[in-house]
Amino acid sequence: MIQFDRFVLKNGLKVLVHQDQSTPMAVVNVLYDVGARDEDESKTGFAHLFEHLMFGGSVNISDYDEPLQLAGGENNAYTTNDLTNYYCQLPAENLETAFWLESDRMLSLAFSKKSLDVQRKVVCEEFKEHYINKPYGDVWQMMRDLAYKVHPYKWMTIGKELAHIENAQLDDVKQFFFKHYTPANAILVVAGNVDTAHVKKLAEKWFGEIPSGVKYNRNVSQEPAQQEERRMTVKRNVPMDAIYKTWHMASRLEHDYYATDLLTDILGGGASSRLYQALVKEQQLFAQINCYHFGSLDRGLFTIEGQLVKGVEIKDAEEAIESELDKVRSQLIDERELQKVKNKTESVMAFEDMSVMNRAGSLAFYELLGDGQLMNEEFKRYQDVTTEDLQRIAKDVLKDTNSNTIWYLAN
Amino acid sequence: MLNRSLAPQIKDAVEYSISLKSPAIFKLDNNVDVYNVQAGTEEVVQIEWVFKAGNWFEEKKLVASAANFLMKNGTGNKSAYEINEFVDFYGAYLNRSCYNETAVVSLHCLSKQLEHILPLVQEIFMDAILPEEELLIYKQNMKQRLAVNLKKCDFIAGRKIDALLFGEQHPYGVYSEMGDYDALQREELLAYYNAFYKNGHCTIFSAGILPSNFQELLNRYFGKLPFNKTVIQEKSHAIHPSSQKKWNILNDAEGVQGAIRIARACPLPTDPVFPKLQVLNVLFGGFFGSRLMTNIREDKGYTYGIYSYLMNHIHASAILISTEAGRDVCEATVKEVYHEMDQLRMHEVGKEELLLVKNYLIGTLLGDLDGPFHIIGRCKNLILHGMNVSHFNYYVDVIKSIQPHELKQLAEEYLIPDDFYELTVV
Numbered sequence: 125m126i127q128f129d130r131f132v133l134k135n136g137l138k139v140l141v142h143q144d145q146s147t148p149m150a151v152v153n154v155l156y157d158v159g160a161r162d163e164d165e166s167k168t169g170f171a172h173l174f175e176h177l178m179f180g181g182s183v184n185i186s187d188y189d190e191p192l193q194l195a196g197g198e199n200n201a202y203t204t205n206d207l208t209n210y211y212c213q214l215p216a217e218n219l220e221t222a223f224w225l226e227s228d229r230m231l232s233l234a235f236s237k238k239s240l241d242v243q244r245k246v247v248c249e250e251f252k253e254h255y256i257n258k259p260y261g262d263v264w265q266m267m268r269d270l271a272y273k274v275h276p277y278k279w280m281t282i283g284k285e286l287a288h289i290e291n292a293q294l295d296d297v298k299q300f301f302f303k304h305y306t307p308a309n310a311i312l313v314v315a316g317n318v319d320t321a322h323v324k325k326l327a328e329k330w331f332g333e334i335p336s337g338v339k340y341n342r343n344v345s346q347e348p349a350q351q352e353e354r355r356m357t358v359k360r361n362v363p364m365d366a367i368y369k370t371w372h373m374a375s376r377l378e379h380d381y382y383a384t385d386l387l388t389d390i391l392g393g394g395a396s397s398r399l400y401q402a403l404v405k406e407q408q409l410f411a412q413i414n415c416y417h418f419g420s421l422d423r424g425l426f427t428i429e430g431q432l433v434k435g436v437e438i439k440d441a442e443e444a445i446e447s448e449l450d451k452v453r454s455q456l457i458d459e460r461e462l463q464k465v466k467n468k469t470e471s472v473m474a475f476e477d478m479s480v481m482n483r484a485g486s487l488a489f490y491e492l493l494g495d496g497q498l499m500n501e502e503f504k505r506y507q508d509v510t511t512e513d514l515q516r517i518a519k520d521v522l523k524d525t526n527s528n529t530i531w532y533l534a535n
Numbered sequence: 536m537l538n539r540s541l542a543p544q545i546k547d548a549v550e551y552s553i554s555l556k557s558p559a560i561f562k563l564d565n566n567v568d569v570y571n572v573q574a575g576t577e578e579v580v581q582i583e584w585v586f587k588a589g590n591w592f593e594e595k596k597l598v599a600s601a602a603n604f605l606m607k608n609g610t611g612n613k614s615a616y617e618i619n620e621f622v623d624f625y626g627a628y629l630n631r632s633c634y635n636e637t638a639v640v641s642l643h644c645l646s647k648q649l650e651h652i653l654p655l656v657q658e659i660f661m662d663a664i665l666p667e668e669e670l671l672i673y674k675q676n677m678k679q680r681l682a683v684n685l686k687k688c689d690f691i692a693g694r695k696i697d698a699l700l701f702g703e704q705h706p707y708g709v710y711s712e713m714g715d716y717d718a719l720q721r722e723e724l725l726a727y728y729n730a731f732y733k734n735g736h737c738t739i740f741s742a743g744i745l746p747s748n749f750q751e752l753l754n755r756y757f758g759k760l761p762f763n764k765t766v767i768q769e770k771s772h773a774i775h776p777s778s779q780k781k782w783n784i785l786n787d788a789e790g791v792q793g794a795i796r797i798a799r800a801c802p803l804p805t806d807p808v809f810p811k812l813q814v815l816n817v818l819f820g821g822f823f824g825s826r827l828m829t830n831i832r833e834d835k836g837y838t839y840g841i842y843s844y845l846m847n848h849i850h851a852s853a854i855l856i857s858t859e860a861g862r863d864v865c866e867a868t869v870k871e872v873y874h875e876m877d878q879l880r881m882h883e884v885g886k887e888e889l890l891l892v893k894n895y896l897i898g899t900l901l902g903d904l905d906g907p908f909h910i911i912g913r914c915k916n917l918i919l920h921g922m923n924v925s926h927f928n929y930y931v932d933v934i935k936s937i938q939p940h941e942l943k944q945l946a947e948e949y950l951i952p953d954d955f956y957e958l959t960v961v
Binding site for chain 1: 537539540542543544545546547548551575576577578579615616619620622623624625626627628643644645648672675676679680682683685686687688787789790791792822823824832833834835836837838839859860861890891892894895897898899901902905906908
């Protein structure tokens with residue numbers, strides 16, 4: 125059970141405080157309700173590029189990192205298709221330094237030309253390192269484009285193409301900032317060796333004066349239900365054939381999300397999962413196979429990806445996947461097997477909650493979903509899943525007309 | 536009106552007293568040492584069984600890592616699937632890893648499940664059979680993984696720089712090729728398992744919220760096993776560094792980045808100078824605010840990230856600079872790395888920058904000692920190097936007291952470009 129206090133400043137900034145006196149540290153986590161799904165299709169990769177620029181100095185402070193490091197702190201940030209999250213950890217006595225830094229960059233950035241010029245290059249190198257200069261690195265670009273025709277999930281967080289990042293202008297940066305980086309679009313979580321009254325005072329002092337800005341109303345076109353099977357085949361300079369299959373699944377807030385999540389564990393969660401046991405160990409068609417999803421806030425992708433054993437026909441490999449999917453569609457799984465994935469979920473949650481930093485990040489995430497308290501109700505929702513739910517999801521989600529398949533062949 | 540250009544007062548992190556306490560220790564009936572940190576907020580445990588079974592002791596390539604991997608893939612009574620299903624059912628994680636001197640079996644689980652899992656771990660140490668069928672699957676899948684890795688410039692560079700520093704025959708420099716997997720025989724793996732696990736040398740490191748009968752539990756399942764009866768023959772391996780210092784390798788004609796590795800030998804972690812080198816390393820390339828990162832990423836934008844490291848081996852250490860940079864700026868990147876070495880040799884670091892490094896380091900240590908798993912991790916590292924917690928506390932003293940002229944002297948000795956191996960793989 126994670127305890128926390130919650131209050132809202134006049135400008136709309138939501139603040140959550142989680143106390144843990146067993147650590148000498150404090151964590152400050154600021155989540156902005158903006159991700160790659162809020163980008164314009166002609167300017168993709170911007171939310172992430174922007175995350176880099178948040179470290180390029182703010183209106184009153186020329187450098188973010190230095191004063192934080194001087195206060196014994198360290199920090200990082202990440203951007204997803206849904207959100208952008210900044211977090212830092214420092215000795216609790218120096219908590220105010222984090223308030224000073226975070227509030228100034230919420231107030232306004234320095235908008236330095238030099239920072240934009242450099243970070244454009246840095247992000248281009250990040251793009252190359254992860255998505256170009258790596259075997260199978262381009263597959264998600266193709267898969268998103270195949271699976272989504274309308275929803276902005278059709279591009280990756282890093283962006284659709286290098287050119288979008290190379291062409292980013294300072295004016296775009298300013299517009300993006302004033303549209304999304306406002307108190308009304310942010311959630312502040314303070315955790316660790318802190319007390320709520322003190323946090324409240326600091327929050328009022330440093331964030332209270334920031335103009336609330338216009339609450340951004342997201343108007344993202346939702347993906348219509350897919351009606352036909354989609355397939356593509358590509359040839360690349362890779363050593364082994366691989367297959368990638370996705371199906372549209374429940375969004376993060378739908379009740380079926382939990383059963384869907386457990387179904388990915390049944391099929392591909394670890395060494396006793398069905399796909400691994402049947403296709404890697406028994407039939408030896410795949411050298412590796414995984415089943416997972418991205419936890420997307422809007423309707424996401426249920427994914428199976430596998431790398432074939434050399435010499436196996438990709439058609440045969442795909443049929444073998446289908447025959448495993450047939451089993452979960454046509455037969456109820458064993459109660460013990462369901463209990464197994466619930467037990468795994470329980471322990472994953474306990475391990476995640478060990479670190480104050482993770483707890484702070486999770487609280488911010490659940491507050492974004494609507495209520496930080498959801499964090500404490502999550503496991504109950506998994507416990508309520510039945511074998512009938514799993515079969516119903518398997519039938520609803522894992523059907524051909526909802527599927528996208530890429531054959532990624534070695535040339 | 537709030538003056539936002541004025542930084543709030545800080546307590547310098549160097550003013551914190553910070554120390555690592557010795558873990559509790561007890562012995563099992565068979566003389567196995569158990570180190571133990573009982574603490575935490577979540578009802579979870581971590582246990583690591585550390586064996587002297589790394590590739591330091593193998594006579595043939597890959598035998599140590601294959602035996603380590605296959606150990607949980609079947610016993611006299613249970614198939615690999617039955618073992619995996621059992622572990623997963625209790626929401627546990629049973630992993631194994633092979634390093635140079637040591638090889639480890641590690642267990643993470645909820646405290647309440649510990650008693651269910653321990654008998655299975657015991658069975659793995661007594662009766663693993665390393666089935667032929669599992670070995671065949673392992674060979675096939677590892678060869679495929681290698682084939683994919685051989686397409687990556689960072690993989691090629693990582694193993695090549697080790698080979699340049701230590702020689703391809705040395706356990707730290709050795710790397711595997713397809714034929715090495717083909718050559719593995721089940722009998723050799725069984726013999727290795729018998730000598731280095733079943734009858735091997737074991738030390739246990741545990742942490743978390745441990746059940747009250749923890750000592751009795753461990754003794755019941757592991758105190759009767761034939762560990763630590765036979766003395767493992769110490770072996771020595773000669774280091775044969777490469778005579779050629781500069782290397783350029785073209786692995787992928789269409790590559791858009793190059794993997795750069797620049798490295799040289801340095802004193803061991805047990806050497807009193809090592810903690811000072813650690814501070815120099817942080818200043819040079821060990822954190823986001825380092826000289827290398829500030830210049831090469833944050834000023835020039837040549838790379839997504841650049842770091843320097845001190846290797847943590849037991850028998851030999853090295854300083855390593857590592858980055859992936861745009862293909863057209865690889866040369867410029869290397870030049871800047873040497874430029875930053877020159878700066879550290881020629882000029883003393885400013886007081887303010889050094890205070891920042893010190894505060895950052897102490898702050899990070901404070902954060903790192905948060906939680907029982909991190910604490911036992913630090914202790915384990917010290918103990919396996921033949922050190923103890925006083926070395927950690929000495930390291931803290933060094934961070935707090937080191938002066939600019941000392942860092943300059945160290946740079947003069949260790950950051951000389953001509954002494955480094957320099958490798959770029961595209």
